Amino acid sequence: MENIQKLTQAYEQAPWRKQMYMIGVILLILVSAAIVAGIYLNVTARAAAVGREIQEMQVRVYGYHYLSSQAGEGIVPMEELEQRIANLTNQLAMITSYQVMQERVQDLNLEPIDGEHIIYMKVPGYIDRQTTSLAPPPQPVVVNASGIDPQFRESLFEWVAEQVQKTTRYISEARP
């Protein structure tokens, strides 16, 4: 027993070593936690910054601009570009409106032609004026006939004929 105690004492770590180990382990845990926390903070901070940036952009889309900043500066969201395009289209329509064009006609000393002064002639291949086309027509919807359930394709006569055939077959099979 005494030998065992001696052996244990011989291989037992000194108390100060045990303390050093404990301190080391605790420091390791702390440093690891600090590193993880640092990485986490870094990533989340960047995510938050990007999130805020996105939110600011969104504010520009649906939100408000400060008066001190120029309307055209910086990145212009698509919605605002569409608004500007709509505005320009409207301005173009205003300067080519019927009333404005009539004023221009008067300024140029022109007058509308009447029927008596029109000369009509045959122009082979002339295509009459076509009404406006702002977009292509929709593609024709091709219905795959085979995809339709047969019940929806058969006529009443076909159904009656089939029922008659079924009944006849049933009777013939039932007959001894």
Added chain:
Amino acid sequence: MRRFMADQVVPAGRLRRKPPARENPVIPRTANEKAGQILTGWRFNLLGVLFFLAGAMIIIQLVRLQFSPERSEFVSQGDQYSRTLHIFYPPRGDIYDRWGRLLAGSTLVYEVGAQVDNVDNSDTISFALSKVLSAHPEYDYPEYSDEVYSAIHRAEIAGTAYVQLADFVTPEELVQLQDWARNYSNLPDVDYGDAGRPSLDGLVYRPRLQRYYPEDSLGANILGFVNREGTGLFGVEAEFNDLLAGAPQSVWMSLDPYQVAEIPQLKSGSDLVLTIDREIQAAAEEVLKNALDDSGAEGGVILVMDPNTGEMLAIASTPRLNPNEYWNYGNVFTDSTPYNRAVSQDYEPGSVFKVLTMAAALDCGAVTPDTEFVDTGSIQIGGITIRNWDWGAWGPQNMQGCMAHSLNVCLTWIATQIGAGDFYKYMQNFGFGRTSGVDLAGEAPGRLKLPGDTDWFEAELGTNSFGQGIAVTPIQMVMAISSVANGRGEMMMPHVMRSMVRDGYQFTPTPQIIGKPISAETAQTLTEMLSNSLESESSDALVEGYRVAGKTGTAEIATPTGYSTSATNASFVGWGPVRDPQFLVYVWLEKPQSSPWGSIVAAPVFADMVERLVVLMDIPPDDVIQNMADD
């Protein structure tokens, strides 16, 4: 130098260590020290119990809240502060005429407000806004500056983050405000006293689109307008409001930057291409204006239709409102005047209705063009006596003569030959007594009294045959007469929407045939009769170079005390060219002063309109077509 023996070698650390005491020395403690130790342990225990109880109570409260009835309320309150609701409105669709000219678009306007926390000087803001927006009709009043000032202060007290100060600010006005802001920011840093440094800080703006009509009042009765709330009123704007406006989307936007939500891709409202031709519409409005000036009529309508398809090329109606200034609606439309008389006002059409009576008679075989009728100047029906417009007797007449002289007695006799049952069946087939289905808001159904109705009497058959005692709208008349004018007997549905642009595709519905109240043969026979009638009468409706068919109408106006003898509805319906009808024109003048007769006031208006129409529609004269065909 000090030397150590081998057995004296010890680790360095131990050198600093004190040798352990062989015995723990007994340190005498006083009675007070013992009492303190006991007291300290008791206090620590008490503190531990208190902390434990506090923690336990918090946990219990947390658990209780999770299952309490107020949980949903707390959750909603939390949501309220963690996110905001945004409603995204898609841009409203544009409206074009048949050639692609913009009739209704959008223009940029701004909403101006204040971010209250960032406002430095509310005096400056109120002063600047009242000065810059003084040209704006809505903010041109003396108290506006005070209102702005008090609005900001109210918001500061209430803790409101944002307050709107002006809306519908034009781009020019916004530039002025920006100039003011720039000038204020460049002011030197000196002491400005109690008033503080002038500044427009905190003033913000937001762009948005507002409906705008580049043609002003042109076609206003067809288009309608959009109010401040973005709702379409009257005309196409109301009829197709859902299509034009698109679908607004509500999105809860989180304030948490980690939960940024995507702004939904808004589907714009559909664009509409109308059947209206801007040039023809302008011509119709000008012709109508001239007609009102010349005749002194209270109001009027001119409709131009393609009888082959039912496409409305022009709908001119008085009065007209500039839809860009829709707030003047109450001043323009007084005394319950409808926004568009062509679809919303029913009236007794008078003799233009004889076209349909004759069409029914020819179609059912009650008469032929050569049927003879001896006009004695009066006819009895249902206990009343019907007389001609001139109270005269016109003697023997064929059917063309009856139409050419517009004989009420003859048409009453024809109605009796058809019989009440068939007559009203034809009239129902012509679409009277119900809405035509035209794609314009606010259509009136008119009134067709039928046998069996409590207010129908036998005399109605006679009066209805020449367009009295029946209430119709102009659009119903052109729809019914389109069956005659197109020469096919097919009644076309009048419509103003030619196609719709949605999701990148242009959808063009096929013109709809409402029905076929008469045969093609009847339609052609009647057209020929009416054309000959105009020529035999040397009507003012005739247009040089073009053969047209038509009929005048003069209707007495019903009043609470009977029919007025001084006021009439003068009208004319005509179509052409007879060889290949391409237009149907309907003219109605309400209470003309220069003459009560449609043949005098309405027929020339038709001719004027057609003369412009053939140029605008590139329709060559009949002889040119004949010569080209002969070549």
